[in-house]
Amino acid sequence: MSAFLRPRRVERPSTTANDLNRRHFLSGWDAADFDGLKYSYGLTGVDQIGNYMWVDAFLYMLVAIAGLLLILRVANMWWRHQRHLTVMANPNNQNYWAVNRTTLWPWLNRHILAAPLWNKRHNAAFQISSAIDNGTLPGRWHTIMLVVYVGLNVTWCAALPYRVLDHKQTLAALRGRSGTLAALNLIPTILFALRNNPLIPLLQVSYDDFNLFHRWAARITIVEAIVHTVAWMYNTGHGAGWAAISNGLRHEGSYGWGMVGTAAFTLIGIQAWSPFRHAFYETFLNIHRVCVIAALVGLYKHLEMHNLPQVPWMHLIFIFWGCEYLARGASILYFGFSLKKFSNIKVEAMPGEAVRVTIDLVRDWHPRPGCHAHMWMPAMSLWSSHPFSVAWATTISPDSKEMTLPILEGDALMAPGAPQKSRQISLVCRARTGLTRKMYERACKAPNETFTIWGFIEGPYGGHHSLDSYGTVVLFAGGVGITHQVMYLKHLVGGHANRTTATQKLVLIWSVPDSDCLEWVRPWMDEVLRMPQRKNVLRIKLFITRPKGRVESSSDTVKMFAGRAKPEALIEEEVRHRQGAMAVTVCGSGGFADGVRSAVRPWLTVGSIDFIEEAFTY
Known part of the structure; x- marks a missing residue:
């Protein structure tokens, strides 16, 4: 894999071949222009040794991060599996698992992994209007990783031969470095955008997290592609006049296709800006797909026509993309079509x-x-x-x-x-x-x-988060976020009755605008409420934020309240009366989820408590 991703060491074209190509490029310019263009054509002045080194460093960094995450994930899965097995043997005695057995992991969880960037805002969008928002803030752990990722790309692009006599040689090195990194960053950009990304089940990291890194890898790719193009334009214009740029784009196919790729990447960066993306999401998707195809075709032709060493990377990208659509097409055909009927x-x-x-x-x-x-x-x-x-x-x-x-x-x-x-x-x-x-x-x-x-x-x-090993599970739902939690109710209540899960206490806290919204899930909730031993384990708290009349509780296990849920008080009550390890999950609007996160974080170092958030911040 390392040998495949590392740029292959191609032989430079001979001087005669270079001269012929330049003559075709210039078609009528005088001989003095050949020397002026030596840093704008081919690999002259490009620091290929440095490029090889930074590609290897980038590859090893990605492998190291993936390996570290995999080790942590496997260790966490093993710990929960052991907890699950021991608690199933004696489900009524979970005191051992109710407290933390280490101080480092809870501290990291509270202050790094589950922490917002600052204060409490994380998934609450910055609203421009009721229909348009300017995106969300990444969490503290995500920010650290993004700062390192962006910082390394900036550092690698800045590590150039500055002591050379001709500054155009430095710009040629910048052209080669930025172009190499742009093509390299395109691999994670495409991989992280795939719904069938194999890293999602392997590392059990949500698609939402990968989508965040997809957007930032794309931004870096776009900026580096623009820098690559500008460096070529400067050296070409400075060496033989700005008319040589137009002449090169018209007569040299590789440059023309390269400009198509850069223009498409630039358009992607503009139309993917959060206000445009969220205000016209379906239009954004359609334009985005067309631009991505244009950008990939333009980049591939640019690399292939000059026989550049990054061509195998494009093959890898096309393999990723092709496998994604094959998997999606197979899923649609298998579950949606048969000889007798369609879904x-x-x-x-x-x-x-x-x-x-x-x-x-x-x-x-x-x-x-x-x-x-x-x-x-x-x-x-x-x-x-x-x-x-x-x-x-x-x-x-x-x-x-x-x-x-x-x-x-x-x-x-x-x-x-x-x-x-x-x-x-x-x-x-x-x-x-x-x-x-x-x-x-x-x-x-x-x-x-x-x-x-x-x-x-x-x-x-x-659906990679298993709650089977927790003695206490608290499910927060805001509005239509109840759809994420109902399947957990069904699974955990059934697991308690069959003694296949550690669940001893299950609490659903659902906040809805009015009682009419309860009709969304009424038939399914009726099924859950009729399940065996449901009363032993399940408590439901419904908060009606805009009640139309008097709110009355229907039973001791299903209670209704007028007004908004107060996560701090609700979490404190459940933490103090928890049985065994405790999981708190939330699915709802960004502000609602941020409130639950803020309420849970102080307790992460008090007991064995985990916070899980489901968010669709596409």
Whole structure:
């Protein structure tokens, strides 16, 4: 792999070949221009030895970071697995696991890994208007990694031969260095953008985190591509006049294609700016894909026509991209098509400007708690797909292959802990803009406020966080974020009854604008509330932020409150009465999630407590 990524040591073209190419490039310029252009053509003045060294350093750095993350992830998984096994043997005695057994990891977790950059803002967007925001702040750990990553690229581009007599040689070295790093950074840029990135399940890092690094790697690539182009333009214009630039772009195919790539990269950087991306997301995606194709084709032709040593990197990028679309296409075909029928999607209008989406698949699908799927409805969104949390998956009996209630009393056919299968999954989507707004408005106009349409899904993606080893689990949901938590409720309540999880205390805290929004998940919550031993483990707290009337609790285990949830008080109560290790998860708006994060962090060093956040900050 190292030998493949390292630029191959190509022989420089002979002087005669260089002269012929320059004559074709200049086509009519006098001989004096040949010497003036020696630093703007080929590898003359380019510090290839330094380029090899920095490529190796970059590669080893990425491998070291991935290896360190893998070791930490495996160690953490082993620790939780041991906790899971020991607690299952004696589920009522979890005192040993309730406290931290080390001081370093909880300190790192509280002050680095789970910390925002400063104060409490992390996923709360900087709003320009109700429909436009200017992005979010990365967390403290992400910021450290990004500063190191950006700093190394700046340092490598600045490490040039400054003591040479001709400054154009220094610019030639900058041209070579920035071009090499731009092509190299394009590899993680593409890899981190893939939904089927193999590092996601291997390192159990969310796609949201990889998408953050994708954006920053892309920004670095764009800046280095522009620097590479400007350095060539300066040396060419200074050596033979600015008309030589135009002449080179017209007559030299490699330069023309290189300019196409740089222009496409620049347009990507402009249209991917957060206000544009979030205000017109579907338009952004379509333009983005076209620009990426233009940029990759332009860069490949630029490298290939000059037989530059970075050509194998482009082959690797095309392999990554090709495998991604093959995997996505295979998922769509396998779950969406059979000889007898196609998958279809039923959309129901719900209170609170939301829709409940039910997808009937043609083959068994394997959902897991916390997973999400990309839904594709060609009639409404052409080739664009959209990610949604899987709220519910109706399980299949292994023998009858018919839809059954999920792990209910007397359901002896469902083996405890067996992988679940489903051919029908459900989502809840809040009507925002684009596809979700179209679905809601069409459903409102349809008979019975329901319509059925042809469509497919890709997935499942995500769902790598297992909560099976925690004695206490607190699930926070804000609005439609409940869709991420319902599958955990079903899994953990069933695991408690079957003694396959360590769960002894399960608390759901759901904040919604009004009580009508409870209809989003009412049929699934009714199923959960009928599960065996549910009363022994599950407590539900509903907070109605804008109640239309008097709010009354329905039972001792399901309580309703008027007003907003106060995470600090709720977390403190659960921490003081926890059983065993404790996990706190949150899925909701950025401000809501930041409030829960702020409430949890002080307790991370007090007991064995973990914080898990699910965010879609695309």
